[in-house]
Amino acid sequence: MTLRGPHISYEPVAALKRYKLVAFDVDGTLVGNRSQKVVWELFNRHFCDNEAINQTRLKAYLAQEITYARWVELDVSDWIAVGATRSEMERVIRQHLYLMPGAKETVERLRGAGYRLAVISGTLDLTLSLLFPEHPFEEVFTNRLCFDAQGRVSGWEATPFDMEGKADALVEIAARMKIDLDATVFVGDHINDTHVMRRAGLAIAFQPKRDEVREVADHEVDDLREVARLLIDELGSER
Ligand SMILES: [Mg+2]
Numbered sequence: 001m002t003l004r005g006p007h008i009s010y011e012p013v014a015a016l017k018r019y020k021l022v023a024f025d026v027d028g029t030l031v032g033n034r035s036q037k038v039v040w041e042l043f044n045r046h047f048c049d050n051e052a053i054n055q056t057r058l059k060a061y062l063a064q065e066i067t068y069a070r071w072v073e074l075d076v077s078d079w080i081a082v083g084a085t086r087s088e089m090e091r092v093i094r095q096h097l098y099l100m101p102g103a104k105e106t107v108e109r110l111r112g113a114g115y116r117l118a119v120i121s122g123t124l125d126l127t128l129s130l131l132f133p134e135h136p137f138e139e140v141f142t143n144r145l146c147f148d149a150q151g152r153v154s155g156w157e158a159t160p161f162d163m164e165g166k167a168d169a170l171v172e173i174a175a176r177m178k179i180d181l182d183a184t185v186f187v188g189d190h191i192n193d194t195h196v197m198r199r200a201g202l203a204i205a206f207q208p209k210r211d212e213v214r215e216v217a218d219h220e221v222d223d224l225r226e227v228a229r230l231l232i233d234e235l236g237s238e239r
Contacts, residue, residue: 018235019202020179022110022227023170025188026121026142029206030224031131032100039093039127040075046092047084068165072143072158079153086151090130099131102224109228111136113236116177120169122162122192139176141169166196187227189213204230 024030027038037045041054057074060066066074107117118139119128125144128135143162146155161169166186174184186193186200190209197203197216204227205217214220219230 020183021116022185023118023120026123028189030103047079069158076156084153086147106224106228113232120166139173163192164195167199
């Protein structure tokens, strides 16, 4: 005699397959800052002794007076002009930024449960490679810096995937992994994450900095470990 109908016994399987890819923002999400400044602001202060340019360039970008790529160019060119080095940048990062508590165990637990993992961020590649060198992300979309033989910044590659572009990155990664957009999750904290959070199957706001982020999120968490708990313990079962 069957006590459980097929519609009941199939439920855990459906839940298990609901989400397959989890993409994370970096600054403010995987990486915290001791002085409420992201890596760009820290470098502009350290190398250019100019905090005003953060606001003027952000305003110019938002007013569509400059493109995102031009904004990156302006900042990095200023660092190149003063001979900024990789070792000095690493010192600034270590002094002000840190890997968010629970970040490592969260992504390890998600990976262990079979989730595909990615990073879509407007940070610099140096931030993640320095603070989380052993990270398990299969895809990492960030801005990139180049250094010469003496360790000085010599060039850059601006990511086309910050701001609204973050959503394009999620679509691209999901397509590459043959994962339906409905089965994607994005975890972010700020207004540059809102577009991608709308496109993702599930949007998780981690310590949201603005109400707009809260409004587009399906869930809000204060501890990164909650992301794994939510996806594995509530929305799926560990394999
Ligand atoms: Mg952020």
